[in-house]
Amino acid sequence: MARNRPQAKGSAGARGKDRAKDRAKDRAKDRKAPPGRSKDGSKTGPKIHRADAVQSPAREKPSATARPDRAAQAERPARHPPALGRLEERTALLLETPADRDYALLDSGEGQKLERYGDLTIVRPEGQAIWQRQLPPERWQQADAVFTGDTDEEGLGRWHFPAGQRAETFPMHWDGLAYWGRFTSFRHTGVFPEQAAHWRFMEAGIRTWQAGMDASGEPLRLLNLFGYTGIASLVAARAGAHVTHVDASRKAITWAHENQQRAGLQDRPIRWICEDAVKFCEREVRRGNRYEAILLDPPAYGRGPKGEVWQLFDDLPHMADLCRELVSDRPAFVILTAYTIRASFLAVHELMQEVFGDRAGRLESGELTIATENSGRRLSTSMFSRWIAPHSAGEKS
Numbered sequence: 001m002a003r004n005r006p007q008a009k010g011s012a013g014a015r016g017k018d019r020a021k022d023r024a025k026d027r028a029k030d031r032k033a034p035p036g037r038s039k040d041g042s043k044t045g046p047k048i049h050r051a052d053a054v055q056s057p058a059r060e061k062p063s064a065t066a067r068p069d070r071a072a073q074a075e076r077p078a079r080h081p082p083a084l085g086r087l088e089e090r091t092a093l094l095l096e097t098p099a100d101r102d103y104a105l106l107d108s109g110e111g112q113k114l115e116r117y118g119d120l121t122i123v124r125p126e127g128q129a130i131w132q133r134q135l136p137p138e139r140w141q142q143a144d145a146v147f148t149g150d151t152d153e154e155g156l157g158r159w160h161f162p163a164g165q166r167a168e169t170f171p172m173h174w175d176g177l178a179y180w181g182r183f184t185s186f187r188h189t190g191v192f193p194e195q196a197a198h199w200r201f202m203e204a205g206i207r208t209w210q211a212g213m214d215a216s217g218e219p220l221r222l223l224n225l226f227g228y229t230g231i232a233s234l235v236a237a238r239a240g241a242h243v244t245h246v247d248a249s250r251k252a253i254t255w256a257h258e259n260q261q262r263a264g265l266q267d268r269p270i271r272w273i274c275e276d277a278v279k280f281c282e283r284e285v286r287r288g289n290r291y292e293a294i295l296l297d298p299p300a301y302g303r304g305p306k307g308e309v310w311q312l313f314d315d316l317p318h319m320a321d322l323c324r325e326l327v328s329d330r331p332a333f334v335i336l337t338a339y340t341i342r343a344s345f346l347a348v349h350e351l352m353q354e355v356f357g358d359r360a361g362r363l364e365s366g367e368l369t370i371a372t373e374n375s376g377r378r379l380s381t382s383m384f385s386r387w388i389a390p391h392s393a394g395e396k397s
């Protein structure tokens with residue numbers, strides 16, 4: 001069934017030449033080692049590919065004039081026809097990250113949230129907190145760090161340290177895994193705590209998949225797209241996966257690499273790739289590389305290292321098609337998270353049904369939330385949809 005979508009431009013001959021050029025480029029790039037291996041097959045330390053890349057801060061909004069690759073988008077092939085079937089589905093799930101020793105949402109209200117990161121309490125803007133605060137003002141005033149200044153989600157803003165200056169980085173843990181938190185100029189801290197719900201699911205899914213494959217001893221190959229500071233990559237590597245981590249920001253990849261050292265996982269097979277996620281996936285499809293598990297956590301807006309523009313609403317459908325091509329014939333799961341307020345979780349759910357609907361397994365979709373410590377209040381942070389293949393039961397929520 002054909003979709004009502006613009007077809008690729010250019011004659012078949014021209015496209016054929018382009019593909020031949022692509023294949024030649026791919027062959028050159030193919031000489032790169034697989035995860036954790038050098039060309040001769042020996043083990044290597046962590047290595048960042050594409051060291052020429054520049055920084056692209058998380059969720060940075062591109063300027064309206066800079067859209068160098070919109071033309072490239074018009075050249076894309078037609079979308080894959082929609083799946084004829086539908087996966088069994090569970091919707092409107094609220095996956096909750098509870099308070100623990102390492103992180104807690106202490107309170108929220110009046111456009112801000114009060115969080116505990118290890119020993120530090122931090123106040124940051126929170127657009128969803130349209131309610132009143134529950135903790136007394138003194139608790140808020142005792143915060144170690146307060147993000148102030150520009151309250152625009154994409155703004156630079158500044159940090160204040162009422163109880164005395166702090167180092168830029170601070171030690172953090174998740175489930176025994178050590179990493180670095182950081183006061184970034186974009187208000188972020190290097191971790192999205194609500195992702196813990198996915199990390200637990202993913203760990204369980206990797207273990208279940210590997211238990212089913214014990215006879216072959218094959219490791220699960222996991223692709224982490226828009227991987228940021230790498231916590232999901234480290235959790236997956238700790239569970240035994242061979243990880244390919246892709247992010248456009250060299251600074252984020254350097255930080256992820258530091259996290260790998262801090263977690264003591266430097267011997268685990270993680271391939272760090274600094275590249276535009278769409279371009280990387282297009283090349284992986286052409287090269288025939290496949291993965292059993294894919295994590296996909298794109299920002300609403302972003303930039304590749306060469307100025308490639310990522311716009312969630314324009315680019316996610318093509319990216320979902322690429323992920324469909326990239327899953328191996330023994331798939332475990334595909335997890336998509338979207339941080340945008342212009343859509344319902346049903347939008348990402350239906351996209352995933354369209355792409356994976358005729359595969360086996362089930363689809364679960366809803367929102368990621370954080371539970372407030374000592375209160376029934378929940379803060380929604382993002383929407384998600386995950387395809388769970390029969391090879392990976394994952395953790396049922």
Ligand SMILES: C[S@@+](CC[C@H](N)C(=O)[O-])C[C@H]1O[C@@H](n2cnc3c(N)ncnc32)[C@H](O)[C@@H]1O
Binds near residue numbers: 058278297302305310
């Ligand atoms: C929302 S963060 C991902 C958070 C991460 N999954 C986590 O849980 O910590 C978005 C990331 O996408 C990266 N990014 C933005 N545009 C990109 C692009 N075109 N290709 C690859 N990565 C991109 C940013 O550098 C940023 O690190």
